[in-house]
Amino acid sequence: MLISSDLLMELIQKREIEINPFDPDFQIKGNSVDIRSSDRYFSYPEYLEPEITMLDPKNPYLNLLERDYISAEGIVLEPNRFLIIESLEYIKTPENISIFLESKLRISQLGIGVVNTGWIDGGFEGNIILVLKNFNNIPVRIYPEMFIAHIFFSSIK
Numbered sequence: 043m044l045i046s047s048d049l050l051m052e053l054i055q056k057r058e059i060e061i062n063p064f065d066p067d068f069q070i071k072g073n074s075v076d077i078r079s080s081d082r083y084f085s086y087p088e089y090l091e092p093e094i095t096m097l098d099p100k101n102p103y104l105n106l107l108e109r110d111y112i113s114a115e116g117i118v119l120e121p122n123r124f125l126i127i128e129s130l131e132y133i134k135t136p137e138n139i140s141i142f143l144e145s146k147l148r149i150s151q152l153g154i155g156v157v158n159t160g161w162i163d164g165g166f167e168g169n170i171i172l173v174l175k176n177f178n179n180i181p182v183r184i185y186p187e188m189f190i191a192h193i194f195f196s197s198i199k
Contacts, residue, residue, distance in 0.1 A: 045139070045195040047073050053139075059195065060134040074192040076146065077129045077170065081112045081186040084126040116185040119154065119176045129170040130187055135195070137165040142194040143172075149190055153178025156191050164198050 045053070047070050053059045054066075061075060069076045084107040107126065119125050135141060141162040145155060158173045172190055176182055 043197055043199070044073055045197060050075070050195055053195075058136055059139065060132070062132045064131065071192065074144075074194050075131075076189050076192050077131045077133075078187045079112075079172070079184060079190050080128045080130040080169065082109055082128045082169075083112055083117065084109055112184065112186050114186065116183040118181045119174060119184055120181050121176050121179050124157070124173060124175040125184065127172050127174060127184070127190075129172060129190070132169055133193075134167040135164060138198045140164045140196050140198055141166060141170075142196060143170060143191055144194070145191055146189050149174075152182050153180075154182055154184075159191070 050059065050070070050073070051066060054061065054064070061069075064075075087106060087108055112127075117125070133141070143156070143159050143162060145159060149156065153176060155175050155177050156172055157175050158171070162170070170191075170193075174184065174190070
């Protein structure tokens with residue numbers, strides 16, 4: 043069952059759910075919480091891109107993702123490319139509360155999809171990893187602290 047905004051605020055005040063940074067007036071929309079992009083993203087090293095002709099789960103290149111930072115001017119996400127980015131918000135839930143992640147409509151209207159939407163297990167703790175893909179045929183700029191997704195909380199019975 044989805045948790046209402048009133049119950050969500052009660053659980054946050056009791057510190058049973060933690061969201062940091064968090065501004066309820068700014069981030070609660072109905073029964074969801076808007077989350078933003080941080081300035082941290084992950085990519086394959088540029089020097090390896092010409093060598094990577096196929097991604098294979100048994101290939102050690104998959105362990106070579108490097109963290110980089112997005113400047114205030116943003117980062118351009120080219121058509122048909124993807125970006126692995128962390129949420130700005132650090133989130134912690136108890137074992138009996140799971141999270142459902144969904145793209146914001148505004149991001150979808152730009153042609154950007156959050157491809158790893160869905161359920162996050164109860165007891166989650168950390169920054170949510172967001173995998174963004176540009177389905178548009180033109181580049182789209184992504185900025186730090188840009189609203190990317192919203193999350194819903196659900197009790198596990």
